[in-house]
Amino acid sequence: MTFSPITHLRHVDLAVPDYRKQLDFYTSTWGLTKVADDDGIAFLAAEGSPEQYIVRLRRGDKRMDLVAFGAASAADVDALAERLIAAGVTIVREPGDLDTPGGGYGLRFFDVDGRVVEVSSDVAVRQHRRVEERESIPVKLSHCVVNSPDPDRMRAWYAEHLGFRLTDTLWSPHMGDLMYFMRCNDWHHSFAIARGPHASLHHASFEMRGVEEYMRGTGRVKRAGAKLTWGPGRHSAGDNTFSYFHDPHGNTIEYTTELERILDEDAWHPGIHDITDPLTADQWGTADPMSESVAKEQFNDPDVLFSPPPV
CATH class of the missing domain: 3.10.180.10 (2,3-Dihydroxybiphenyl 1,2-Dioxygenase, domain 1)
Known part of the structure; x- marks a missing residue:
């Protein structure tokens, strides 16, 4: 049976030089909600999503910092780490507790192209709400x-x-x-x-x-x-x-x-x-x-x- 540790997509993290302009666009124009903003890093949630955040913005040279996926349990995160290490995949951050909103347990590694991937479990569910009819913001x-x-x-x-x-x-x-x-x-x-x-x-x-x-x-x-x-x-x-x-x-x-x-x-x-x-x-x-x-x-x-x- 195929090993399938991934349950869903969590968030996409971006770095940009003009951090304030990007933050204003994603909140005022695109319709996301800022849940944390500290020293050039902002975490942005969607009102209809149980994810703590779906976009992270960071002040820096332009790049895609990482793409993050969910796993069902810490055991799945550990099993994934063991399989990746055995296959020679470079681990960026060993499995451990996360210090981002909602906490959780996760690891980071490079995919075959060299981008960073994060996989995490046990992240606290964010209090979210039903997006109302004709409310034109992301769910x-x-x-x-x-x-x-x-x-x-x-x-x-x-x-x-x-x-x-x-x-x-x-x-x-x-x-x-x-x-x-x-x-x-x-x-x-x-x-x-x-x-x-x-x-x-x-x-x-x-x-x-x-x-x-x-x-x-x-x-x-x-x-x-x-x-x-x-x-x-x-x-x-x-x-x-x-x-x-x-x-x-x-x-x-x-x-x-x-x-x-x-x-x-x-x-x-x-x-x-x-x-x-x-x-x-x-x-x-x-x-x-x-x-x-x-x-x-x-x-x-x-x-x-x-x-x-x-x-």
Whole structure:
């Protein structure tokens, strides 16, 4: 049986030079709630999520500090550490108590591309609430997508070491496989790997209450002056809506809703979605067609690899 220690996506951590500008955008414009802010580090929660925070911002040179996932128990964290060490994976922080909001028990390590991954258990549940009808703020962090110059190797690594399963593939008759959608629970994807010129954050996606709230949020962020790079539309793989924006430092972030769920694991067979079919990118036909210029908007700057963040 495949070892599958990962239960869900927890948070994405970003470092940026203009910390105050980024913090203001994510709270005042994007709709997250600051739960802690201390000496250039802020922890931002979604009102509808039990996670203590879903984005961490840090003052520093631009980079993706880490992506964090949940585990069911401390025993699973320890078992994961043992397996990673045996496989020769570099551990950044040995399993131990966490000093971030909600506490918990976790470890950090490098993935095969060199980005930092955190896996934790026993984090206290945050008091959250139901997001109301027409309230256009994120309910939770939906998924994280990264760019990789070798997505085949990345897909195999996350499947072997973290137990992610392939759900669907975006494919081009000229370029081959372009994106792998990976799941760790019954959501279509919590993580995805895109073919890119370098390792970087492709986008982080935030779930809205429903289509009405998703559209209101899209309009609100547009009116605030954020750059809409693609959307609104509805993807084929995952069947979710999409509106992609750039934050003040050029990271792509997405409003989405109604992501597909895989309720019968045994009956699911990964599909191949041809991007030359217009319905693959956008079932509605409301967004600009997928093009090289649209794809480049998600390449981002090359990330800092095999170098852990200071905190």
